[in-house]
Amino acid sequence: MAGERKYIYRFGNHALDGDASMSAELGGKGAGLAEMTLLGIPVPPGITISTGVCRFYLEHGAFPTDFEEELGASLAWLEDSVGRKFGDPRNPLLASVRSGAAISMPGMMDTILNVGLTRESIHGLAAQSGSLRFALDSYRRLLQMFGAVVLEVPKKEFDNVLETIRADEAALRDSELSEAGLQSVIEGFHQAIERCAQTSFPQTAVQQLSMAVHAVFKSWRNERAQYYRRLNGIPDDLGTAVTVQAMVFGNVDQRSGTGVGFTRNPSTGENSILGEYLANAQGEDIVAGTRTPMPISELAESMPEIYEELFAITGTLERHFRDVQDFEFTVEKGKLFLLQTRAAKRSALAAVRIAVEMVETGLISSSEAVARISPATINEILAPQLDFSQGVPEVLARGLPASPGAAVGRIALTAVAAAGALHGDPVILVSQETTADDIHGIVAAAGLLTACGGVTSHAAVVARGMGKCCITAAKDIFVDSDIGVLRIGEAVFHEGDWLSLDASSGRIFAGKVPLRAADGENAGLRSILRWAIDQSPLAVRANADTPEDASAARARDARGIGLCRTEHMFFALERLPHVRAMILARNTPERKRSLNELLPMQQQDFEGLFREMSSLPVTIRLLDPPLHEFLPPRKDVDAELLLARSENDAGAIQRAELFLERMQALSETNPMMGHRGCRLSITYPEILEMQVRAILQAALKVAAEGFVPLPEIMVPFVASAEEMQCLRRLIDEAANEVFANHGESIDYSIGTMIELPRAAVCAGAIVEHVSFVSFGTNDLTQMTFGFSRDDAGKYIDAYLNQGILKSDPFATIDRGGVGGLMELAIRQMRARKPEIKIGVCGEHGGDPASIEFFVSIGVDYVSCSPARLPVAQLAMAQTQPLRRIAVPGQEHVSQC
Numbered sequence: 001m002a003g004e005r006k007y008i009y010r011f012g013n014h015a016l017d018g019d020a021s022m023s024a025e026l027g028g029k030g031a032g033l034a035e036m037t038l039l040g041i042p043v044p045p046g047i048t049i050s051t052g053v054c055r056f057y058l059e060h061g062a063f064p065t066d067f068e069e070e071l072g073a074s075l076a077w078l079e080d081s082v083g084r085k086f087g088d089p090r091n092p093l094l095a096s097v098r099s100g101a102a103i104s105m106p107g108m109m110d111t112i113l114n115v116g117l118t119r120e121s122i123h124g125l126a127a128q129s130g131s132l133r134f135a136l137d138s139y140r141r142l143l144q145m146f147g148a149v150v151l152e153v154p155k156k157e158f159d160n161v162l163e164t165i166r167a168d169e170a171a172l173r174d175s176e177l178s179e180a181g182l183q184s185v186i187e188g189f190h191q192a193i194e195r196c197a198q199t200s201f202p203q204t205a206v207q208q209l210s211m212a213v214h215a216v217f218k219s220w221r222n223e224r225a226q227y228y229r230r231l232n233g234i235p236d237d238l239g240t241a242v243t244v245q246a247m248v249f250g251n252v253d254q255r256s257g258t259g260v261g262f263t264r265n266p267s268t269g270e271n272s273i274l275g276e277y278l279a280n281a282q283g284e285d286i287v288a289g290t291r292t293p294m295p296i297s298e299l300a301e302s303m304p305e306i307y308e309e310l311f312a313i314t315g316t317l318e319r320h321f322r323d324v325q326d327f328e329f330t331v332e333k334g335k336l337f338l339l340q341t342r343a344a345k346r347s348a349l350a351a352v353r354i355a356v357e358m359v360e361t362g363l364i365s366s367s368e369a370v371a372r373i374s375p376a377t378i379n380e381i382l383a384p385q386l387d388f389s390q391g392v393p394e395v396l397a398r399g400l401p402a403s404p405g406a407a408v409g410r411i412a413l414t415a416v417a418a419a420g421a422l423h424g425d426p427v428i429l430v431s432q433e434t435t436a437d438d439i440h441g442i443v444a445a446a447g448l449l450t451a452c453g454g455v456t457s458h459a460a461v462v463a464r465g466m467g468k469c470c471i472t473a474a475k476d477i478f479v480d481s482d483i484g485v486l487r488i489g490e491a492v493f494h495e496g497d498w499l500s501l502d503a504s505s506g507r508i509f510a511g512k513v514p515l516r517a518a519d520g521e522n523a524g525l526r527s528i529l530r531w532a533i534d535q536s537p538l539a540v541r542a543n544a545d546t547p548e549d550a551s552a553a554r555a556r557d558a559r560g561i562g563l564c565r566t567e568h569m570f571f572a573l574e575r576l577p578h579v580r581a582m583i584l585a586r587n588t589p590e591r592k593r594s595l596n597e598l599l600p601m602q603q604q605d606f607e608g609l610f611r612e613m614s615s616l617p618v619t620i621r622l623l624d625p626p627l628h629e630f631l632p633p634r635k636d637v638d639a640e641l642l643l644a645r646s647e648n649d650a651g652a653i654q655r656a657e658l659f660l661e662r663m664q665a666l667s668e669t670n671p672m673m674g675h676r677g678c679r680l681s682i683t684y685p686e687i688l689e690m691q692v693r694a695i696l697q698a699a700l701k702v703a704a705e706g707f708v709p710l711p712e713i714m715v716p717f718v719a720s721a722e723e724m725q726c727l728r729r730l731i732d733e734a735a736n737e738v739f740a741n742h743g744e745s746i747d748y749s750i751g752t753m754i755e756l757p758r759a760a761v762c763a764g765a766i767v768e769h770v771s772f773v774s775f776g777t778n779d780l781t782q783m784t785f786g787f788s789r790d791d792a793g794k795y796i797d798a799y800l801n802q803g804i805l806k807s808d809p810f811a812t813i814d815r816g817g818v819g820g821l822m823e824l825a826i827r828q829m830r831a832r833k834p835e836i837k838i839g840v841c842g843e844h845g846g847d848p849a850s851i852e853f854f855v856s857i858g859v860d861y862v863s864c865s866p867a868r869l870p871v872a873q874l875a876m877a878q879t880q881p882l883r884r885i886a887v888p889g890q891e892h893v894s895q896c
Helices: 018-037 050-062 067-082 122-129 132-149 155-169 179-198 205-219 221-230 283-287 296-302 304-321 348-360 367-374 376-379 415-420 436-444 458-466 521-536 547-553 574-583 588-612 634-646 650-666 680-682 686-706 721-742 757-761 763-769 776-783 795-800 818-832 848-856 866-877
Strands: 007-013 046-049 095-101 111-115 239-245 259-262 274-279 325-332 335-342 402-404 407-411 427-431 447-449 469-472 475-480 485-488 491-494 498-502 506-512 539-543 561-565 619-620 710-715 749-754 772-775 837-840 862-864
Touching: 007 018, 007 067, 018 046, 018 067, 018 095, 018 239, 018 304, 018 335, 050 205, 067 239, 095 205, 111 132, 111 205, 122 132, 132 179, 132 205, 155 458, 155 475, 155 795, 205 239, 221 436, 221 458, 221 763, 259 296, 274 561, 304 325, 304 335, 304 757, 335 539, 348 367, 348 376, 367 521, 402 491, 407 415, 407 447, 415 427, 415 436, 427 436, 427 475, 447 498, 475 686, 506 862, 539 547, 547 866, 561 862, 574 588, 574 650, 588 619, 588 686, 619 749, 650 837, 680 686, 680 721, 686 710, 686 721, 710 721, 710 772, 710 848, 721 749, 721 763, 749 757, 749 763, 757 763, 757 776, 763 772, 763 818, 772 818, 776 818, 848 866, 862 866
Parallel strands: 407 427, 427 447, 447 469, 539 561, 539 862, 561 619, 619 710, 710 749, 749 772, 772 837, 837 862
Antiparallel strands: 007 046, 046 239, 095 111, 095 239, 259 274, 259 325, 325 335, 402 469, 407 498, 475 485, 485 491, 498 506
C-alpha cells in the first residue's frame, strides 16, 4: 500500500474526498456518491474504503497497517455527521455495507443493510422511529442478509422460517407479519444461524461492520462474480471498493419507500424517466424481485413534491454525466435521498437510440456516440421476433416486457437445468425470481421468465446486459422446481416442454411459435454505422463467395471482398459432376476437358462479383481444400457398387470402382495438412490456369460493360518463397495468354494467404513475390496450437474453465502465440516492402477484441462475413491505429 494517499474517502454532509474521475479507486458506486455530493444532491453521508485495500486484503488476508486507525477516525466523523453512534443502545447508527467495482457488475457481489443493529439497540431504533415493528423488521432483515452473505447460511433456511410463520399468521407477505410474528422470525433466524454457521450472530456493531467488510471483499472472488468478469472481459485484479453509508429507511411508514430508476427507458431508449417504487420497503425488496413494485410515475400522485424533486435531480445527473443514469433512492418520512447513480445498463436498441438523440441535441459528439455502442451488442438490434403471419396463438399469460426480442425454447425450471442444456435445444429459464447465483443458467438460456420482480429486478438487468429476451412479473405463473412443474393459469407444463416469449409485449405462448429475423432497418443504427465508417482508420471488407453475398456486403458498405472461396462455387449440384470428372481423370488432357466445362461457370460467378463490387477490390482465393472433399461419402459409393453388381450394370460397376480407386489414392491421414492449397496448383497447374483464366476473362468482360473490376488473386497455404515464386510465374503466364487471346489487358494483383507458422516466420522472403498478403487466422490458429477446429470443442471448455486459456482462440485471436507470429511477419514484410497491403480474412476479422489487436500491429484491412459487418465496422471505428512496426534494420530477418 506504500505510496497510496489514503485508504478511506468521505462523502456527504459537506465532506468530499473524491469525485467521478476516481472510479478506479472509489469504485463506480463511491465515485458516483462523491460526485453527487459535489453537485449538492441529498446523499446520506458515508465513507468509501478504496479498491487498494481490497487488493491488499485479497493478497495478504488482512487489512494494511494503520487501516484500523483510519477507519476509526472515519467512523467517528460519520457518527458526528448523523448524530448517532455505532453500538449506542439508545441512539444507534446503522449502516449499509455495499460493494462497488470500478466497472459495474450488477448483483454479482454482496450488500448488507442495517449493520450495527443488535438485540440491545432494537428498542433505541424503535424510539427513534416511533415504531417497534419497524425496528424488529430491520433486525430481521439484518439477520437474513448477514447470515446469508457473511455466515453463509443457506437462503432456504431463512425462507423456511418465514414461510412457516407467515402460514401461522395467514400473512401473504413479510410486511403483514405482526410484531409477535416478527419476534418469532427473529428467534428462528438466530437458531438457523447457530445451527448452520456453528456460531452466534455478533452482538457488537464494530464486529458486525468488520465482518461485513471482510465478506464484501471476499465476494470479489465468489463464483458468480468471477464468472461475470470472465463473461464481460473484466480484469480480476481491479478489486472492489466498499461503501459504508448511514442508513436511511424506506420501511419506516407509508410516507417512506424505496425506488430504482433510469433517466431514460433502458429497453427502448425513450426519453422519459422509467423506474419502480415500493412504499414502506427497503431497496433489496425491489432488486430481489420478491415484491412487484408500482411504476415510479405513481409517485407524482402519492408524493408529488418528492416526484418533482426526484425528476429535477435525475435530469441534472444525466446532463452532468452526459449519459443515461441508473439511480437508487429512498424516501424517509417524506425526505428524499439519492443512494446511487451510475451509467445505466441498456439494451442495444436503447443504446443506439439514446446515443443518436444525444448527438442530435448536442449533448455528445458523433464520435462519442460511436464509442458508446458495444460492437458485440449490435446483433441484439437484429434480434429475432415471433412470427405471427399465420395468426396469433392464445396468450397464456402476460408479464412486464423487461428486455426486447423473442425466444423459443424448452422449459428449464432451475439454473442448473438451463446450464446443462447449453449444447442442446434452446431453453427458457422459468423461475419465481432469479438471484445472482443463477448467472450460469441465465447465460445458457435463450430467454428468461419470472413470476416476480419488475423491469429493474436482477433478471431484467442482467438479461438486458446480455441482449437476452426477458419477461418479469408474470403473476399467473407458478414454479415448483422440486417436482419439475410449471403452472400458467390452468395449464400445466413440465421441464422440456416448449414455450415462446414475446418480450416486446410481455406475452407468453405455449409451444413453438415460429421466429423471424428482426427488420434491421433501424434508422439510429444506420446513423451510428455511417459515423463509424467515416471515422474508421482502416477498411472492413466482406468474405463473399457468390454475387448474392457480394450484394449483401455492398448494401452494408463493405469496402471490398477480402476472401472469395472459389471451392464453394464447385459444390453446386450442376457443377459437382464436372468437378468429380476432373478428379477421376486419368491424365492431364482428360482433366483439362473437365476444367474447360467448369471455366464458363466460374467465369459467370466472377462476373457477378465484379459487377457488384465495381471499383472495389475483390480478393479471390484459388482452390484450397483437398480434392477428396468433392467426392461422395465412401458408404454411398459402396452402396452404389453393391447395387450395380446386383443389377449386373457394367457401366455403373466401372464408375463406382473408379470412384473407390481415386478415393483410395486421394485419402490422407491428416488432410488439413495434406494435398491442398498451393500444393494442388503445384501438382495440377491446369486447375490454377483455369481459375486465372476465369477471373481475368470475367474482369475483361465486365470492364467492357463499364464496370471497374479490381481483381486480386490469392494463393493459399504457401509455406515458402520458392512455392510463391513458382506459382506467381504460372499465374502471370496464364494471364499473358488471356490478354494475348483478347487483345487487351487489365490490372490484377497477386498475393498469398499466410496461414502456416513457417509462412509467418519466412514472410520477409515470401513478400518479395507478392503485392498483398492476407492472414488466414483460422488455419494459422489451428497450425500454431495443433488444435483441430472440428474437434477442439471436446476439450476447449476444460481449458477455459481451468484458466489455461483466457478465451477461445478460434473466437478471439491468441495475441501471444498466433498474434506474435503475425507481428513477426508484418515487421519483416514492412522492412522489405513498406507499401505491401496486409489484411486479415479469418473469422477473427469480425471479432472486436481481435480487430483492436490487428489495427495495433499494422494491418490495412480486415474481412468478415456480411452478417458480421456492422459489428466489425463499429469495432474498427473504436480502435486507434497505433502501429507497432519495428524500425527497418532492427527486425528479425528471415533466413528462408
